[in-house]
Amino acid sequence: MEDREYRYLREEMVIRYLKRGQIQSPRLAGAMRRVPRELFMEPKFSHLTYLDRPIPIPHSKGDFTPQAFQHTLFYEALDLLKGDSFLEVGTGSGYGAALAQEMVGSRGSVVTLEFDVDAYNFSKMCLARAGYHDVIVVNADGYAGYPEMAPYDKICVTASSESIPNELLQQLKKPGRLVAPIGAKAGLRGQDLMLFKKDREGKITEEKLGTVICSPLVSSEEK
Secondary structure, three states, X not given: OOHHHHHHHHHHHHHHHHHHOOXXXXXXXXXXXXXXXXXXXXXXXXXXXXXXXXXXXOOOOOOEEOOHHHHHHHHHHHOXXXXXXXXXXXXXXXXXXXXXHHHHXXXXXXXXXXXXXXXXXXHHHHHHHOOOOOOEEEOOOHHHOOHHHXXXXXXXXXXXXXXXXXXXXXXXXXXXXXXXXXXXXXXXXXXXXXXXXXXXXXXXXXXXXXXXXXXXXXXXXXX
């Protein structure tokens, strides 16, 4: 498939999400128009890039690149702004980190953590070939966050847990926002996608955004 065909399918995807109301922010729409999602897929799956379905990440332990609209659920709630410092827990293919880099711009920073070494290597390769050299990709335990560059304006946890690790809340700025799926095992009902807001005094409030199905967050203690 040629680049112009991918560009057409990418625009079609963005229009679809705009019509559904899944994209509200012009910044997110612009980011999704600019990131070549096909470069975050194994070539044999690239024809599926702009369909609303999960796509396997090669050599990983059952990890998938989620449907692109799932990123809209996370990022609309986070309200990523130019200059934000952003932490992503669960890199996957790297597509979400690329979207975040587009949204925070050159004045912002994106750190993304991936525990699975094969997914880590794949995401690093995808981000490099797509030209996102400023994204910091770390092979690390997501439960511990990344204190080296904390605190963060926004944190996105793409894997589920029974509750938010205290380390991540501690690394969130005052004020700051964190989005995460809560409920370790998806089952048939999925997990609650929760928005945690920290105010200027450090008080945390919670809001349920909807239901998603995500892989569980794995720590080094479970390896």
